[in-house]
Amino acid sequence: MTFVPLVSTQEGMAMSSKFPIRPAGLLLVGVLGIPGVAEAHVKWFCGPIDGSAPPLPVGQVVTLLFLELFAIFVGLVMLGAMLDTVATRVAGKLAVDPERAGVASDVIVRAGVAVYALCLWGNLAVVMWADPSSGSLLTPDLYGAGPALGYVQLATAVVVLIPRLSIFAAAALVGLYLMGVAKFELFYMIDYLFFLGIAAHLALGSPIGSRLAISRYRVPILIGSLSLSLMWTAVEKFLFPQWTISILVSHPGITAGQAFSTVATIAGFVEFSLAFYLLAGREILGRVGAILLGIVFVAAMPEFGMLDIVGHIPVILILVIALVTGETPLQIMCRGSDSGMLISGWKVGRAYVATLAVLMLLYYGLHALSVWTLAKSGAGIF
Template identity: 55%
Template structure:
């Protein structure tokens, strides 16, 4: 049921009217939503408890191996290069646009000229060269900044993982890795960027359910007979919860969450076609990097102060409610600021 909404809704539901306000809180807090909050909080608590228990066994440290950083870096470089080539070749432009206009960074960011096409192609080459990591990261940053300039910073929050990938590439520079310790921090930056991006798009399913419902109307089979608002709400909670676990889990739960997210994204590809296949290449590449690496010091910081397995599970559950509430309020606030800036 949730796989229906894992396709990025902005790619399929038509041109997004950014002036529309999000759903009112009284509409978001539907009976389904109010039932889902304690249900998923209990699932988060149970998962965190199991995760903490398994971490104290031999199984909790059995998934580490030498060379995982190098393999993960290679996967990200190749994946990002292939993605940039696909965009340059116009293999992933949203269906309502003329493919000749080209896209910038993602299928829905339209209006690419020759200069930006050249930047994307240059990035595809530079990202494969370790010693060109800083120029490659800068090129990716330029593409993201172009999206901000054309569509606004609020619109681009969905795509924070590109900034995370740019930072990862810069910190992968051989000199920086040897002399600054950047190589140990790049995974944390990448993890936070992908986690926040996915949780943000999950919040969108609550506050702009019409975007997802517009897709489900054209693909009714994947709703499994459930009402469309119910599918949208549950899909949002599943995506938010899995992304949250990526930020706070231990080795086992992180990998389970990432594997589940990868499965949901890949199951959506046959249903939604080439735009979805190409558009999710960077996400799959990042997932594979994090799947190989597992827990970092960043996840341990989020769980800081929890001495027992029950305390750990309790803190993770409290943090889940705090993050869910905080990001929802932040979405309302930033959307209001964005609307005020547009109208000024």
């Protein structure tokens, strides 16, 4: 089925021109506005979207404002990495007993998934333009689950609390994800890779999965899946700014007087940078990234209500685990093991630039491939 966007790119840019760019107001945007629009899933609030609509051309994305903000955030990320190196050296490694951290992460994931599955079963997370009784598969915009799947969600809430049966909860999450792929296409479901991370964590923490050598990487897999999901949705803010702008139209107070397109771009960089910290931060910066992301999500909840509260339970639980666990082999692999301040700043900055470039190219390429495949098969778009 084809959706119609609430605000087209051209209309959004035209409306944004009503507000002159005031550099002095950028700080106000960061303090007042970003929590309202940097939350990951603007699709839940911007109205039905046209999945076949092309993203903005590169020339309209990489504007002078984009390049200025890009330079600023690269500098901030490099500075953060250097300060992180010094702070870690001075404060020492914030040691966390691996066994206790593993137990804590298991409890957090099981409890969080149980609560979230109950919310899905109770139809508490369905987008406003859908029939609430239709239910949702995994997230508010994946509506149309039907009553039968509600029993799967209810069963998941029960078995996930029983360690010996958690493998079935993992299988249920994977099954719901695959149903989302079948209904909304794989490209659309890239936003929600963290559900596969949660499933992997549950499976590798079960009596069967814990026997595998890879089981010790269940937390890095979990955190990495969320980091990639958030960076992907941050890239969407650059390529499809009209989705964010449609929210700003209905909530103009969070712009702090800045142009809509400016706020959308800033929100994208804020979200991308904080998500990147989950991949590259040391003991301190990784935790800071988790805390700041948590603040962003929680601060958006009063503005967007129950849909936001329920929909982001899985994200919050992973951020709590990242805060509790600290540095994992994932961060060392992405950042390198060098302890020098300058070399750490350089490597993290280089990784930031490369990650942003690769994800933007992947987004353009996979979107074009998805539209071409669907057009060739004659299937509906998303």
